Amino acid sequence: MLRPEPEQRSRLVEIRDNLIARITEAEREGWLGEVDGLHVSLAGAQDKLVQLDNEATRRSTAVSLGMPTFGQTSARTENPTPLPDPKG
Template sequence: MLRPDPAERPRLIEIRDNLIDRIAEAKREGWLGEVEGLETSLAGANDKLVQMDAATARAPSAVDLGMPTFDQIAGRATDSRRSTPFSSS
């Protein structure tokens, strides 16, 4: 499944608007087969827009996890009081 690039949203909106205009023209001219095909394309374009909006809404934001101090890092590596899975404490 292809994931649409949110940066291409304006272009997809332009395509969707063009499809709407072409559907109106096809209905006016009585091109029923063309209407059906264009409506399928329009549904696909609308689905892609929904996917873009959902991806933008759930885009990860930066979370500050903090920076451990040297004492915290060194203490974990050299703490001899901790039991290990192989020790018989």
């Protein structure tokens, strides 16, 4: 499946609106086969819009990575505990 570009959202909205109008026309004219095909296309267009909206929400949500501050990474102690003598 192809992922739509965010810049194309307005075009997808236009396509969706056109499909809705075509479904209305096909129902009015009794073109049942056409109605079914248009509903499949409409579901695809709506799915792409949901993908774009979810991606925009995901990108706009800040995620805390828990990065330590400089003070936490460079902390020193004044009286360090001596290491045990390996010779005993």
